[in-house]
Amino acid sequence: MIDFDGISFNELISRRIMTELAGHDPGFADLDQDQVPNRVTRYSFMAAVAKINGLPFFPKVAEFCDASLHTYCDATVMTRGFFAPLCLSGDNKLVVATANPWSPLAEEYLAPRFPNLELVKIVTLASEISRAIESVGTNSGPSRSDLEAIDVEDMDDGIHDFDVTTDYSEPMAQLIATVMSDAVRTRASDIHFKVEKETFYYAFRVDGDIGRKVEIPMKLKDRLDAFLLNLMKLPTEIRNTVPGISGRFTISYFHRPIDIRYERHRTYRGYHVTMRLLDKSNINVTLGKGTLAFDEETMFALNKVMKIPAGIIVMSGPTGSGKSTTLNAILRELNRPEVNILTLENPVEDEVPGITHCDLKSPKEFKPMIASFMRSDPDIILMGEVRDLESAELAIEAAVTGHKVLTTIHTPRASQIIERFEQLGIERWKIAQTLKAACAQRLVKLLCPYCKEAANGISELDRKTFSLDDSWAHVSIFKAHDDGCGECRNTGYSGRTAILEIIPISPKVSDALSKGEITPYELEVKVAQEGILPNLRRSGLRLLKEGKTDLAAISKVIDMTYTDD
Numbered sequence: 001m002i003d004f005d006g007i008s009f010n011e012l013i014s015r016r017i018m019t020e021l022a023g024h025d026p027g028f029a030d031l032d033q034d035q036v037p038n039r040v041t042r043y044s045f046m047a048a049v050a051k052i053n054g055l056p057f058f059p060k061v062a063e064f065c066d067a068s069l070h071t072y073c074d075a076t077v078m079t080r081g082f083f084a085p086l087c088l089s090g091d092n093k094l095v096v097a098t099a100n101p102w103s104p105l106a107e108e109y110l111a112p113r114f115p116n117l118e119l120v121k122i123v124t125l126a127s128e129i130s131r132a133i134e135s136v137g138t139n140s141g142p143s144r145s146d147l148e149a150i151d152v153e154d155m156d157d158g159i160h161d162f163d164v165t166t167d168y169s170e171p172m173a174q175l176i177a178t179v180m181s182d183a184v185r186t187r188a189s190d191i192h193f194k195v196e197k198e199t200f201y202y203a204f205r206v207d208g209d210i211g212r213k214v215e216i217p218m219k220l221k222d223r224l225d226a227f228l229l230n231l232m233k234l235p236t237e238i239r240n241t242v243p244g245i246s247g248r249f250t251i252s253y254f255h256r257p258i259d260i261r262y263e264r265h266r267t268y269r270g271y272h273v274t275m276r277l278l279d280k281s282n283i284n285v286t287l288g289k290g291t292l293a294f295d296e297e298t299m300f301a302l303n304k305v306m307k308i309p310a311g312i313i314v315m316s317g318p319t320g321s322g323k324s325t326t327l328n329a330i331l332r333e334l335n336r337p338e339v340n341i342l343t344l345e346n347p348v349e350d351e352v353p354g355i356t357h358c359d360l361k362s363p364k365e366f367k368p369m370i371a372s373f374m375r376s377d378p379d380i381i382l383m384g385e386v387r388d389l390e391s392a393e394l395a396i397e398a399a400v401t402g403h404k405v406l407t408t409i410h411t412p413r414a415s416q417i418i419e420r421f422e423q424l425g426i427e428r429w430k431i432a433q434t435l436k437a438a439c440a441q442r443l444v445k446l447l448c449p450y451c452k453e454a455a456n457g458i459s460e461l462d463r464k465t466f467s468l469d470d471s472w473a474h475v476s477i478f479k480a481h482d483d484g485c486g487e488c489r490n491t492g493y494s495g496r497t498a499i500l501e502i503i504p505i506s507p508k509v510s511d512a513l514s515k516g517e518i519t520p521y522e523l524e525v526k527v528a529q530e531g532i533l534p535n536l537r538r539s540g541l542r543l544l545k546e547g548k549t550d551l552a553a554i555s556k557v558i559d560m561t562y563t564d565d
Contacts, residue, residue, distance in 0.1 A: 001033065002033045002034075002036050005037075005042065005099065005125070005126040006126060007082060009102075013102060014033055018033065018036075020048040020052055021036075024047075024048060034353060034354065035335075035337075038333075038335050038352060038353070038354070039332075042127075043059055046123055046124065046125055049101065050101070050122075053102070053123065055122060055123050057123045058097070058122050058124050059124060059125055061122070061128050062132040062134075064086055064087055065084065065132040066085070066086065069094075072114070073085065073109070073113065076165075078109075078133055079254040079256075081103060081109065082100045082103070083096055083098040083100075083105065084097050084133055085097075085110060085114070092116060093117060094119050094120065096110060096119050096121050097124045097132060098122070098124070099124060099125060099126040106119070106121070130254060130256065134185045134254070162177070162251045162252065163177070164178075164180040164181040164184070164251050165177075165252070165254050172223055172227050176224070176227060180253075181253060182204075184251075184277065186204060187206060187207075188204035188206050190205040190276050190277065191203075191205075191274070192205070192210065192274055193271075193272070194272050194273075195271055195272070198218075199218070200218045200220065200270075201213040201214055201215045201216060206489070206491075207445050207491070208320065208496060208556075209491070221271075225264075232247035232249045232262060239266075245263070245264040246263055248260065248261055258277055258278065258279045259278040260275050260276070260277060260278070261275065261276040261278060262274075263275075263276075278347065287326075287333055292329055294499075295539065295542065298499075298500050298502075298539065301502045301533050301534055302330075302502065305436070305437045305504065306334060308437065310403060311404065311436035312396070312399045312406075312435050313406050313407075313439070314408070314409055314417050314435065315406075315408045315440075316409050316412075316414060316420075316439065316440045317408075317410075318410065318412070321442050322441055322443050323408040323441055324349055324350075325349075325350075326441055326500070327382060327408065331343070331380070331406070335354050340356075340377055340378050340379045341354070341379065341380045341381075341382070342355075342358065342378045342380070342381050343357045343358060343382035343384075344360055344366070344373065344381070344382070344383055345357065345359065345360065346361075346384055347359060356376075366390065370394045374397075378403055380404045380406065381404070382405075382406045383395055383406070384407070385408045385410075386407050386421075389424045392426050393426065395434075396426060396430055396431075396434050412440075413440055414438040414439055414501050414502070416520065417520075418431050418432075418513070428513065428516070431513075432505065432509075432511075432513035432514040435510075436504070437502060437503070438503040439501065441499070441501075442499055443497070444496060444553055444557055445496050445549060445553040446493060446495045446496060446548055446549055446553075447479070447493060447547070447550060447553075448480070448484060448485060448487060448491070448493055449494065450488070451480075451485035451487070451488065451492065452492070452547070453480075455476075457472060457473045457475055457476075458473065458477070458551065460473070465560075465561065466551065466555060467561060467562055467563045476547075477545070477550070478547040480493055480553070497543070497548070497549075499539035500536075501535050501536045501539075502534055503523060503524060503527050509523060536558050537560065537563065541554070
C-alpha cells in the first residue's frame, strides 16, 4: 500500500499508480511502494492519479476558490476527506477539487448541499485543498475589542490538545488560537511575543523578515505567559526562577499536527517568547524542487558529494537558512532499504519512513546516544548540530570508523567550518582527514511575480558598494515594488529559494591542509576562482540576472562587499 501526503491507497489502486508512474518515467519502475513518498514528487504522483481517473490535474487551485460555497460546508469534513468546492462553471456545474478521486466522500457530502448542481471533479495536491480551505476559513487576527474583552482573571488549565481552528469560549485560549492559526496560514516560520517599556506585542517572521507588530493590552502579558507555559504543562513559577525556558507543544490546524518549539528568556521589562513553527506537512521537500530548486551545477556538485562513502558532510549558515531542511532532503535521496540511517535531532523536524529518528531530550543524552548509535550498525548518521568539543569529537570518531556523517554548524562561510572545528579543540589533521565537504547555505527572498518592477541596470554607487563591474550598468534586472500587492501581502516578495556553496575536500586538499600548505580561506578563494563549483555570490547574481530576486534581498543574506574572483 502507498501512503502519500496523508492519504492511504489500497493495494489494487497502489499497483495501478505504480504502473502509471513507470510509464511516465522508467526510473520509477524499480521503486518499492514504500519508497514512493521519498522518490516521487507531489506533481508527478498526483498527475498519475489524475490520469488513471481520466480527470484533469491542476496543481494550483486555491486562488480560484469561491468563499461563498464554503458557507454550506464544514471545514473539518473537507480537510479529512481531502476535497473542497472551488467555483461554479457553466450551467449548473460545481467544480470540486480532490486529492483522492477514488473516495466517494466528496459526492456524498456535497450532493445534498448543492442538489441542483452537477459535480465536476478535478485533481489537485492535498496541500492545495488545505490552502483553499484556509483562504476562506481564517481571519486576519484578533480585533482590539476582542483583546480588551479578555479578563485577566479567567483561567482554564484543562487545554492539552490545542486545536487552533476551534472556537473557544475562554478568551485567552481564543486569542492564542487566532494568533497561531494566522501564523500557519501566512506560512510564518516564527512567532515573537515581546514586552517593552510601554508596549506588549506579537509579530510573525515570514520569508525571513519580521512583519508588522500587533499590540496587545499590557494587562494580558502575565496571563498570556502563564497560558503558554500551561500548554507545555510547565508550572507558572518557573518563569521567576530560571533565566531561560525551553519547551515544546503541538497544535492542530484543521487536523494537521504542527510542532511548536518554544523559547522564553527574561528581559529588562518582562520577557521575550519565540515560537518556531515546524509544519511537517510542508517539510517534505525534494532536492531540485521548490525551495531547493538548485541550478544544474549545484545539483551536480551535491550529487557528487552524496556519493562519498564515508566522512563528514557539514552544512553551515545562520539560524533559519534551511540547513536542516537540505540535510533532510539529502537523507531522502540516500534512503534505501539496504541502508541503515540513524538521526539524532532536537527536535525531530522531518520524520522519513525507513529512517530511525531519535529525539534528544537533554544535552546529557548526547554522548550515550551517539555511543549507542555506533553499536547499532549504522551506515549514515545525521547529527543535528556540532555545538561543542564533545559533539565534534564524536562526529570525527564516527567518520574515522567508516560512517557517513551529516551535520550542521553555525559559521558565516564554508571555509570557516574547519576553523570552527579547530576552535572547539579538534586538531587540524583530524579535520582534514575526515571532512569531505564543507557547505554553506542561504535562503534568498524571491520577487513577487505579480508586482515586481523592471529596472535598467545597477547604479554606480551600488556597483562600487557590492564590487560589481561596469557591465552591470546596463543589465536588465527587476526589483521589489515598494508597496507590494495583495498577492505578496504588500511586501514585494513571495517565498524564498536556497543557494549553496560547496568546498570539496579531496585527498590532495586534505594532505595540503594537514601540512599547513594552504589555509581554509585560501582554499575557498582557489575554488571560487576556478568558477566550477557553486558559490554563494555567483548563485545570488545568477538569480538577479534571471529576474527572480533583487540586489537588496541578496545583500541581506550574503556579504557582497568583496569578491574572491
